[in-house]
Amino acid sequence: MSTNTWDTALYEGKHAFVWKYGEDLLNLLSPQPGEKILDLGCGTGQLTAKIAETGAIALGIDADAAMIAGANANYPNSDLNPDLNLNLNFAVADAASFKFDTAFDAVFSNAVLHWIPDADAVIRCIYQALKPGGRFVAEFGGKDNVKFITSALSEALEEIGFDSQTLASHTSAWYFPSIGDYTTRLEQQGFDVIYAVLFNRSTALSDGNAGLRNWLLMFASRFLSQLSHEQQNLVIQKVEQRLKSSLYRDGVWNADYRRIRVVGIK
Structure with a gap:
């Protein structure tokens, strides 16, 4: 789904907000017992398990094999773990x-x-x-996210001295649409869009002073992986210096998230 190389330990250890904020989205989904x-x-499967706990039959998919391995480790198949008693794969x-x-x-x-x-x-x-x-119920980064x-x-x-053409190609791999763009795409393929909203959600990053560094290592790895360790540190320090006055408050870094939520009916 992306060109990032995902560090599952960093994802689970420092970025639990990804699925914790998603728990509220489950209210919009309102899964019912027996639904597929x-x-x-x-x-790594946290929200898929929450869906299965409602009695729904849940299947989680991800393009990253390491993430799926993590999900299977977190929530072993019910055939292997009868006590789990969930329809979860x-x-x-x-x-x-x-x-x-x-x-x-x-x-x-x-x-x-x-x-994507x-x-x-x-x-x-x-x-x-x-x-x-x-x-179809979704939340993701919208226009001007981060x-x-x-x-x-x-x-x-x-x-x-990072190559500007390479930088532009990597940046374009993020898709942060406006509501108008995304809902039009949904409608063009047959969806009836019944709900759509774009909103700001400043998000506190864990681990104090290291919060922005962890975020960059996790979510901007396609940029940083091309640099030496020394260059990575230099870039991260430059980013921190630029953003400290706007995104660092009371010992906590905050990511400038903007999110789209949408519901479409087939």
Whole structure:
């Protein structure tokens, strides 16, 4: 789903907010016992398990095999762990090309779709996966999401001589649409959009002074992985210096998130 290399330990250890904020999105999904629900981009499975706890039959998919391995470790298959008593499974699959023989009552996705530039391919797969009348419930980064962070990162990389063409190609791999853009794409493929909102959500990062560093290592790895260890440290320090006055308060870094929430009916 992205060109990032995911560090599952860093994801679970320092970025639990990703799925903790997603728990509120489950209220919008309102899973019902017996429903078949696909969790698109499930990561290490926390929200997929929450869906299964309602009595729904949950399948979590992610393109990253390490994430699925983590999900299976966190929530062993019920055949192996009868005490779990959940209809819960995980599989490696790409959001832009997945296909299943079964049809789902709902497709759910939290903090994933901004990693996939080919939004139309994803929407097509989701639409085909749903039963008639099925619902698609998602939250992801919207227009100007982490604008302060990404601008500071781009400036810092340019200062150390990072190739501008490569920088532009990497930046374009994020997809932060406006409501108008995304809902139009949904409607063009047959969805009836019944709810859409764009909102600011400043998000506190864990680990005090190291919060922004951890965020960059986790979510901007496609930039930093091309640098030496010394260059990585230099870039991170430059980003921190640029953003300290705006995003650092009372010993805590805060990410300038803007999120889209949307519900579409097939």
